[in-house]
Amino acid sequence: MTRHVVCRADELPPGTRRIVQAGGRSIGVYNVGGDYLAIRNRCPHQGGPLCEGVQVGAVTSRGPGDYRHERPGEIVRCPWHGWEFDLRTGASWFDPKRRRVRAYEVELLAQADLDDGLEPPLPGLVRGPYTAERVPVTVEDAFVVLDLGG
Amino acid sequence: MTAAAGRAPTPLIDCDVHNALPADDALHPYMPAEWRERRDGLSYLPAQFRNVRENLGDRSYIGAEYPRPTPRASRVDAWPPGGGPPASDLAFTRAQLLDAWNIRYAVLNPLLGIGEMLNLELAGVLARAANDWLAAEWLDRDPRLRASIIVPYEDGPAAAREIDRLGGDPRFVQVLVLSRMIEPMGRRRYWPIYEACERNGLPLAVHNGGWGGHPITPAGYPSYYIEDAAAMAGAFQAQVTSLLCEGVLQRFPTLRVVLIEGGFAWLPALMWRLDRAWRKLRAEVPALDRPPSELVRERFWVSTQPMEEPERPEQFAELLEQLGMTEHIMFSTDYPHWDFDAPAQAFPIRLPPDIARRIQHDNAADLYGLGMPAAATATGR
Numbered sequence: 001m002t003r004h005v006v007c008r009a010d011e012l013p014p015g016t017r018r019i020v021q022a023g024g025r026s027i028g029v030y031n032v033g034g035d036y037l038a039i040r041n042r043c044p045h046q047g048g049p050l051c052e053g054v055q056v057g058a059v060t061s062r063g064p065g066d067y068r069h070e071r072p073g074e075i076v077r078c079p080w081h082g083w084e085f086d087l088r089t090g091a092s093w094f095d096p097k098r099r100r101v102r103a104y105e106v107e108l109l110a111q112a113d114l115d116d117g118l119e120p121p122l123p124g125l126v127r128g129p130y131t132a133e134r135v136p137v138t139v140e141d142a143f144v145v146l147d148l149g150g
Numbered sequence: 151m152t153a154a155a156g157r158a159p160t161p162l163i164d165c166d167v168h169n170a171l172p173a174d175d176a177l178h179p180y181m182p183a184e185w186r187e188r189r190d191g192l193s194y195l196p197a198q199f200r201n202v203r204e205n206l207g208d209r210s211y212i213g214a215e216y217p218r219p220t221p222r223a224s225r226v227d228a229w230p231p232g233g234g235p236p237a238s239d240l241a242f243t244r245a246q247l248l249d250a251w252n253i254r255y256a257v258l259n260p261l262l263g264i265g266e267m268l269n270l271e272l273a274g275v276l277a278r279a280a281n282d283w284l285a286a287e288w289l290d291r292d293p294r295l296r297a298s299i300i301v302p303y304e305d306g307p308a309a310a311r312e313i314d315r316l317g318g319d320p321r322f323v324q325v326l327v328l329s330r331m332i333e334p335m336g337r338r339r340y341w342p343i344y345e346a347c348e349r350n351g352l353p354l355a356v357h358n359g360g361w362g363g364h365p366i367t368p369a370g371y372p373s374y375y376i377e378d379a380a381a382m383a384g385a386f387q388a389q390v391t392s393l394l395c396e397g398v399l400q401r402f403p404t405l406r407v408v409l410i411e412g413g414f415a416w417l418p419a420l421m422w423r424l425d426r427a428w429r430k431l432r433a434e435v436p437a438l439d440r441p442p443s444e445l446v447r448e449r450f451w452v453s454t455q456p457m458e459e460p461e462r463p464e465q466f467a468e469l470l471e472q473l474g475m476t477e478h479i480m481f482s483t484d485y486p487h488w489d490f491d492a493p494a495q496a497f498p499i500r501l502p503p504d505i506a507r508r509i510q511h512d513n514a515a516d517l518y519g520l521g522m523p524a525a526a527t528a529t530g531r
Contacts, residue, residue: 046495052227079226080490082219 002148009108009142012036015073019051023148029106030055030087031144032073036106037087038146039076044092044101048080056084058093105147114143160507161523162493163514164256165453166357166410166482167247169288170222171262172238180279180286185272209268211361216375220488228486236486240291247485248294251493254511255520258288258297259326259357259410265303266328266360273302277312281322289321296518298326298355306342313343317350323518324353324408328360329385336389336396344402351404353451353517356389358382358411379489386412387420390446394424397437399445406517408451411484415458418472421446447475451517453482454509455491463498476505480514 004022006029012018017030019041026041028051041051057072075084075093084093090103171177178186220226222235228246230239237243248256262280267273280300288295299322301309309325316322325347333339335356347354365371367381368388386409393399393407421443428435428442438445452475460466470476483491493510501509515521 046492048225048492049227054226080488080492082488 003107004146004148005114006106006144006146009144012144017051017055020146022146026051027104027146028076029144029146030076032087035088036108036144037074038104038106039085039087039090040102040104042101043078043080043083044099045078045081045083048078050076050078050085050101053077053079055087058084104149107145107147108142109145111141111143114145161254161511162251163481163511163518163520164247164251164253164483164485164493165408165480165514166455167243167256167258167485168237168487169243169258169260169284170235170238171260171283172234177276177279177283180282181275185275210263210266211268211363216366216378218375218488223488224486225488225490240288243485244292247483248292251483253294254523255294255296255514255518257323257514257518258284258295259355260284260297260300261328261357261359262300264300265326266331266362267302270302270305270308274305274308274312276300277302277309278315281312281316285319285321296321296323296520298322298324299352301325301327301343303327303340303343304332306339310342310346313346313350313352317346317352320519322352323520324355326355326357329356329358329382329389329412330360330362330364330366332362334388334392334396336392336394336398341398341401344398344405348402348404353406353408355408355410356386356412358386383413383416387416390417390420390450391424394442394445395435395438397435399449400437400439406449406451408453408480408517410453410482411455412452413456413458414452414473414475414479415460415469417446417450417452417475418469447478450475451478451480451513453480454496455482455484456489457491457496459498466498470505477508477513477516479509480517481510 002023004020006012006018006020006022012029012031014031014033017028019026019028021027026049027038028041029036029038031037032055039051041049043050053076055073056075056077057069058075060068060070062068074087076087077084083099085091085101086093086096088103089096090101091097092099092101175189178189181189224236228236230236230242232239232242247253260280262276264273264276264280267276277300281297284297284300289297299313299316301312303309313325325343327335327340327343331340344354366378368384372378372381390409399405424442424446428438432438458469460469470479473479481493481496483493497506512522
C-alpha cells in the first residue's frame with residue numbers, strides 16, 4: 001500500500017482542495033464539509049485538468065417542472081467541456097457506469113500514526129536511509145493522507 | 151526531442167481559433183477619427199456604462215446569442231492570468247495552445263459580430279479595423295498565425311473591396327462569413343464576395359453562427375442553447391443546398407468553400423438526398439449540370455470540431471467512407487471555446503496514420519498553400 005501525506009489537516013479546511021503530485025499522478029484532494037475526497041486530476045474524456053474545474057451541486061429533477069439543487073460542492077465540473085463527476089465515487093453524473101475517473105481513499109492520521117512506510121510530509125523529498133529518533137511535539141496534529149492503493 | 155528522434159511528430163494545423171479583442175475599444179486605434187469619436191463619444195461616463203455596445207451604435211439582430219454554458223463560451227481555464235477575455239492575450243494563447251500542442255499553423259477566426267451589423271457603413275469600417283488589428287497585433291507577432299479576412303458580408307461590394315485590399319497578404323488565407331445570413335448564401339447579393347474570393351485565390355469559410363434575423367432553427371425559436379448547439383447543422387445544410395442550386399459553383403468555377411464548426415456526418419445524407427432530387431428536378435436548376443455530390447466532394451472542405459461521435463466508435467470509419475472526402479477534412483480545436491477538441495483525443499477511433507496526417511496537417515497545408523514542414527520532408531516518408 002502506497003501512501004502519500006498531503007498536508008496537515010488544518011491546511012485543508014472545509015470547502016478547499018489541493019492538487020498534489022503523488023505516485024507520478026496529479027490528484028485533487030478535497031475537503032467537502034469535513035469529508036476528505038480525492039480523484040485523479042485528468043478528465044477521462046479528453047484529458048483536461050479536471051480538478052481545476054469548479055465544484056458544483058447536482059441539479060436533479062423528478063420530472064418536468066421539478067428542479068432541485070442537491071449535494072452542493074460534491075460534483076466537480078471539468079474546465080474544458082463541463083463533464084461532471086461525483087467526488088465521492090469518481091462516477092460521471094451522466095453515465096456513472098461507463099464513464100468514471102479514478103477516486104482514491106483519503107485518511108486522517110495523527111502524527112504518531114505516520115510510520116516508516118509513509119512518504120515524508122514535505123512533497124518532493126525522498127526519504128533517506130536513516131531515521132533519527134523522533135520526539136512527538138505536536139501529538140494533537142492530524143495529517144491528510146492519500147491512499148494510492150496497491 | 152530525443153523521444154521523437156528518427157521520426158518527426160505529426161505536424162498540426164489548427165483551422166479554427168477564436169482570438170478576441172482585449173477590450174471593447176481595442177479597434178479604435180484602427181478606425182478613422184470620425185467613427186472612433188462616434189463609438190467613443192460616451193467617454194465622459196463611468197467605465198461600466200461606456201461598455202454597452204448598444205450605446206456605441208453597434209446594432210445587430212436581437213436575440214442572436216443564447217446564453218452559453220460558460221462565460222464567453224470559453225474553457226474555464228482559458229482566461230489569461232494577466233486579464234482580458236480568453237484568447238485576447240497572444241502570450242497566453244501561445245502557451246495554452248500553440249506551444250502546448252506544437253501547432254505549426256493556426257487560422258484565426260475572431261467572431262466579432264461585424265458581418266451582421268445593421269449599420270453597413272459601420273460594419274465596413276469595423277471590418278477594415280479588425281483586419282488591420284489582426285495583422286498588427288497577431289500576424290506580425292507570431293509566424294505560426296494565419297487569419298480569415300473579416301468582411302461586412304451583407305454588403306457584397308464593400309466586402310469585395312476589403313478582400314481586394316488584403317488579397318495580396320498571404321497571411322490572410324480565406325474570407326469569413328457565418329452560417330446564418332440574411333438570405334441563403336447562393337443568392338445574388340453575395341456574389342461580389344465570391345467573385346472577389348476567386349479574383350484573389352481565396353477560399354470562402356462559412357463558420358457556425360450568426361443570425362440574419364431568422365429563428366435559430368428552421369422550426370422557430372427554441373428555448374435552450376442545447377437546441378441551438380445540437381440543431382446548428384440545419385443552417386449549414388441550407389447553405390450547401392443554396393450554393394449548389396443557385397449555380398454559384400459553376401459561375402465561380404475556382405471557388406472553394408470551407409464549412410467550419412458545422413460537423414459533417416449530415417453531409418453524406420444531404421448528398422444522397424440532393425442527388426436523388428436532382429435526377430428528378432434538375433430542369434428547374436439548369437446551371438447545376440452535374441450530380442450535386444460531385445461538386446460537394448470537389449469544392450467543399452470541412453473542419454473537424456465538433457465532429458459527430460457515433461454510438462459505436464467503429465461507425466466513424468464508416469462515416470468517413472460515406473463522406474468520401476478524406477482529402478478535404480481539416481483539423482480544428484475551436485480554442486478557447488468550451489467545446490474545444492484536444493488534438494490527441496479528438497477522434498473517436500485511431501485513424502490510419504496517412505489519413506490522420508492528411509486531416510491534421512496536409513489537407514489544410516494544401517488548401518491554404520502553407521507547404522510542408524522542413525523536418526517532415528527530411529525525416530519522414
